Amino acid sequence: MQSVAKHFRITKNETQPIATTYATGLIIKWVLNNMNTEIKPIVRTLDDIAKIAGVSKSTASRALNDNPLISEKTRLKIQKIAKDHNFIKHYGASSLSLNTSNTIALMVPKYDENHYDLVRVKEDPFFNKVLAGILSQTDLIGKELLISSFDPASPVKIAQLVNSRKVDGAIVFGATDENEKFSDHIPANFPIVFWGNMRTTTKYKTVSGNDMEGARLATQALIDAGKKNIAYIGGFGESPEVSARFEGYKKAIHHLNSPKFISGFGRYTHQSGEQQMRQLLDLYPDIDGVFAGSDVLAMAAISVLKQKGKSIPENVAVVGYDDIDMAEFFKPALTTISQNGFVAGQILVDKLISIIKKEPDSIEQRTYIDVHLIRRESCQ
Amino acid sequence: MQSVAKHFRITKNETQPIATTYATGLIIKWVLNNMNTEIKPIVRTLDDIAKIAGVSKSTASRALNDNPLISEKTRLKIQKIAKDHNFIKHYGASSLSLNTSNTIALMVPKYDENHYDLVRVKEDPFFNKVLAGILSQTDLIGKELLISSFDPASPVKIAQLVNSRKVDGAIVFGATDENEKFSDHIPANFPIVFWGNMRTTTKYKTVSGNDMEGARLATQALIDAGKKNIAYIGGFGESPEVSARFEGYKKAIHHLNSPKFISGFGRYTHQSGEQQMRQLLDLYPDIDGVFAGSDVLAMAAISVLKQKGKSIPENVAVVGYDDIDMAEFFKPALTTISQNGFVAGQILVDKLISIIKKEPDSIEQRTYIDVHLIRRESCQ
């Protein structure tokens, strides 16, 4: 059935069977450690451990799993043997027997709507923070993390990964649309949690930033700084996040003056930010405040404003969004909205675990992470 | 043995056994789809598929694995049945039988030497690019990726993950020291590849940037721009990368003048860059060129130089390293060294797979990824 090679666990060096001896019922496999000719037996399976300890593999299994049925003496003895032999059990066998993987998946979009390959992973600094939070939390609770890309146009891969029992559930990034593809392949009670606001009210559980509130805070900061003609750049319909930021801006501004805004099509690029700011200044030369939907856009806007001879924040105050690392060191340092991505990652893991464990009481449909205004030079 | 719940694959909705019928030897499990009361049978195992197709599970297994023994007619029939029933095989069972995981690990350091938790994941934009390259390549060759943190002081976790057969091998980030811990737990022929230069000549296989050559190119660009008093900031011993960059600088400069450098202790922070630049100007006021070991340091240096009334690049030219996204939009746009992290990720995967497959001919001990000079305003 299996090849001979299979009987030798990868160990310190190229394993090489030299002799097979039967002693006290235990098959001892000797291996030539070809670096320093040190010879050591290989312990591969629970059965090997059991035979060394002189117990059954049932007992060995229970001992290693801290099953209270086993006496402390026996348990400690077996655990010591396992440790001394660097025994580690076969994950696949465990997973087959228990029908659980002890692993969750992080699914990242292979393409976004503009077909940029893995752009979220490659270019979004916020992704790093969330990933770090997810990793930290999975580590804390003793789970492993699989990371995999998927095509938002055919999310069946997510369902397959769970159905194969390779993972117990999935955190899904960057799917902002609950399209038919999702609804068709993935039921509402599937062990899955989304990062981000969905474009439509969705049946799936989500964790997201509070974009509306963040945008309101940002705009309010401009109002509090005494600004009266406050514009918005960053688009208003491309994604739920963008829509929510635009709504937050309008909410804060409605009693002041009519909204001044420019739609930023496509991505949140520096180039687009410069172009939007120029158009805005042409249309409304009396602007004295700008809320930009991202820090990159804010920096682009500031560079245009400076070119036009405006001083920041005296003539025009600017507030960004995201609090990227650069925001602090930009001249002028950027006032912006910060969301704790690390905490978001931790919450995503906890929420997914609750869903997997079916703890309906503790699972809210929508979880929002806090937003904070970081006040720096560009608006104070 | 197993609970009843185990017999119901997670499916469109909360699974709920309604009746168990025995028909033509096939146990048909009916499930009430409680959203729309649609009723559908569940196909969980190869055996189920085999019975529907009227073949043995041996044949079903071979057909789904495209085994050429099976006739095309039978194969297509079985594959269609599997597809129609959204059948996906149990990963753990497959893994146990084949003793392979079809998965590789990406190990990231939980702590660096200064005990910053997951700083690499959280703050290194280059990590994103490498991760995207790794993901893209594992996807291409049909492997999955597990990402896990480890404590560099006890890398036994890496060996355990491989020995449990949860992964077939590992890409290790951010371990720049081959300390005894590594040597003790992980043999030279272990299926593992490191990102980065090791501090000492190591027995392990590595992929890394060509830091010496990058630094030489950067310094040469300053020389080519006619600069004579070229300084270096960025430290010279903290890590192999930093050492190599310092060496590259010295190599390019040796015929020109005596090296001028400041050690940057600790992390490559903006604050540290400003401090180093101030010290350097105090010591050598006649500096006309600066090679900074990172773009962040270069930006910090430029901000200090501007404060001191220097114009860039006329009075002092500056070259950075990394080509972070911001480098292009900084004023002045930064001349810098670029390494293709995405390609590095792809190479890491290919190299690890070669190691796993034991293709000694095609595996070089050290692989260096290309470095390029990106010429922008700060040095031209």
Place this chain on the structure above:
DNA sequence: CTGAAAGCGCTTACAG
């Protein structure tokens, strides 16, 4: 080209 059977290495209900 196909099938019956053994095996992969765990876990655990059952019996003692």
Place this chain on the structure above:
DNA sequence: CTGAAAGCGCTTACAG
């Protein structure tokens, strides 16, 4: 508190 045995769902050498 411990063990023999069955079972998890695959794969494949062997026999036909």
